Amino acid sequence: SEERSLNFIEEIIEQDLKSGKYSTLVTRFPPEPNGYLHIGHAKAICLNFGLTKKYGGYTNLRFDDTNPVTEKTEYVNSQQEDIKWLGFEWKNELYASDYFEQLFEYAVILIKKGLAYVDDSTADEIAANKGTPTIPGTPGPSRSRSIEENLDLFNRMRQGEFEDGKYILRAKIDLSSSNMLMRDPIIYRIKHAPHHRTGNKWCIYPMYDFAHGQSDSIENITHSICTLEYVAHRELYDWFIEKLEIFPSKQYEFARLNLTYTVMSKRKLMQLVNENIVAGWDDPRMPTISGLRRRGYTPHSIREFCDRIGIAKRENLIELSLLEFCIREELNRTSDRVMAVLEPLKLTITNYDADKSEILLAENNPEKEDKGGVREVPFSNELWIEQEDFMEEPSKKWFRLAPGALVRLKNAYIVKCDEVIKDQDGKVIELKCSYIPESRSGSDTSGLHVKGTIHWVSAKHAKTAEIRIYDRLFTVPSPDSEEGDFKDYLNPDSLKIIKQAFIEPSLMNANEGVGYQFMRKGYFCLDKDSTPEKLVFNQTVTLKEGFTK
Ligand code: ATP
Numbered sequence: 001s002e003e004r005s006l007n008f009i010e011e012i013i014e015q016d017l018k019s020g021k022y023s024t025l026v027t028r029f030p031p032e033p034n035g036y037l038h039i040g041h042a043k044a045i046c047l048n049f050g051l052t053k054k055y056g057g058y059t060n061l062r063f064d065d066t067n068p069v070t071e072k073t074e075y076v077n078s079q080q081e082d083i084k085w086l087g088f089e090w091k092n093e094l095y096a097s098d099y100f101e102q103l104f105e106y107a108v109i110l111i112k113k114g115l116a117y118v119d120d121s122t123a124d125e126i127a128a129n130k131g132t133p134t135i136p137g138t139p140g141p142s143r144s145r146s147i148e149e150n151l152d153l154f155n156r157m158r159q160g161e162f163e164d165g166k167y168i169l170r171a172k173i174d175l176s177s178s179n180m181l182m183r184d185p186i187i188y189r190i191k192h193a194p195h196h197r198t199g200n201k202w203c204i205y206p207m208y209d210f211a212h213g214q215s216d217s218i219e220n221i222t223h224s225i226c227t228l229e230y231v232a233h234r235e236l237y238d239w240f241i242e243k244l245e246i247f248p249s250k251q252y253e254f255a256r257l258n259l260t261y262t263v264m265s266k267r268k269l270m271q272l273v274n275e276n277i278v279a280g281w282d283d284p285r286m287p288t289i290s291g292l293r294r295r296g297y298t299p300h301s302i303r304e305f306c307d308r309i310g311i312a313k314r315e316n317l318i319e320l321s322l323l324e325f326c327i328r329e330e331l332n333r334t335s336d337r338v339m340a341v342l343e344p345l346k347l348t349i350t351n352y353d354a355d356k357s358e359i360l361l362a363e364n365n366p367e368k369e370d371k372g373g374v375r376e377v378p379f380s381n382e383l384w385i386e387q388e389d390f391m392e393e394p395s396k397k398w399f400r401l402a403p404g405a406l407v408r409l410k411n412a413y414i415v416k417c418d419e420v421i422k423d424q425d426g427k428v429i430e431l432k433c434s435y436i437p438e439s440r441s442g443s444d445t446s447g448l449h450v451k452g453t454i455h456w457v458s459a460k461h462a463k464t465a466e467i468r469i470y471d472r473l474f475t476v477p478s479p480d481s482e483e484g485d486f487k488d489y490l491n492p493d494s495l496k497i498i499k500q501a502f503i504e505p506s507l508m509n510a511n512e513g514v515g516y517q518f519m520r521k522g523y524f525c526l527d528k529d530s531t532p533e534k535l536v537f538n539q540t541v542t543l544k545e546g547f548t549k
């Protein structure tokens, strides 16, 4: 993609490298393995891995797995798969849970320095004593506990002597700080719950703020990039590093990606999965990386999208149509054109020998230099065309089929509509046409000029397929900011299934992960639900910007 100016993080990094503050750039991508990754994570992945690709150094993949209740190995595996698929390689695969012993030691250091204490207040008491931004908090009796007693209690917390919630460990900072997070934040809690990696080894777990910065520091992360919600946490991040006298990682914040017509938190996406509103994390309507992959998005199109939106310092909402633009533009360049009829209408050619058929040649991709080569398309006297390509009482600008009208069949002949057959209810069920033998594409000597070209498939040779057409998952641009539950705004028509479409036989060789342009219908890809007996295609995106019809 084209040259663009430096974003603010690149500016900081160039400064830091120039001044010699760091010699090697080290970043990390730190997902919590509590769900599948989404397009917002893709943004953070492209940013973190992109920086070390550009400036040298390396990026770690660190699973931020300090909350035993929500984390699963299934998520670890899917997250790794998605990062690799996007085209990035991490240097080290690391787990915050691998630092539990070290983090415990850090907590002990703070206690010994008189900078942490064990508190037996209830959650309600802590909240009540925390004050408000303008009123300082009130110290409870635990705040003056002796270092010896704190050490003893903290060790017994670890030994499993107490039930959940009986004690917590708090940093002793400043109960009157204007930053509420500095008012003696909780750094350890008791939680008797097995962890996906450490099993039952631990029954106390560090809080996010006590784990994240120290994990960065342990790994010598130079630039720890996170989203804007963490601006207020930066003071605490720096405080722990300073008091523990460890490697000074620095935190930088950018605006998270928000996308129209979807939601983007793992918690909400999980609700859609658990309540069977979608068919799984990889449902093609989901903004997950696995959903986008199944929908037919390519790694390149997602990276291109992330690059185009850039890095912002203020919250914003990006148009879904920009993401669609990126895949449409790529598929226009790369995908083979094929013919598929989604809403079939029979067309019979009365002057074409019913026992005969012929093979026509079709260009695969006019956008490519060699036109993408040619493929063979069978033609016969019985065809399927789209219902919408016929109009019984055509308007003035109608160039497709109508009684008495001529149209070109793509890659084949010009036909004329001679007769319209209807069923008892007056519905058009068949068109009887005649073809012009001298009008074959590529060797047309008919001298006829017709304005309309339509696609078709030979009924005798066609294969059937199920086609899934998707629309936006929500009816409003920002379901998160509407009143009530975000699920009140689900689009009831986000999935339309065409049970029996007709496709040209070459599509029997379609492969998963390859995009096809169904001429005049959009871009499609084979779905994983396909079997040799029944192919299933997903619509990736429409041919032009706009809603699905
Ligand atoms: P979610 O609520 O969707 O689970 P999260 O921030 O809790 O988001 P993490 O697994 O902790 O998810 O995120 C890993 C990294 O991805 C973090 O550095 C986080 O800042 C970043 N990230 C998450 N969501 C977005 C987003 N929408 N835009 C940009 N970066 C994001």
Ligand code: MG
Pocket (backbone or CB within 6 Å): 032
């Ligand atoms: Mg998080």
Ligand code: MG
Pocket (backbone or CB within 6 Å): 032, 266, 267
């Ligand atoms: Mg989260």
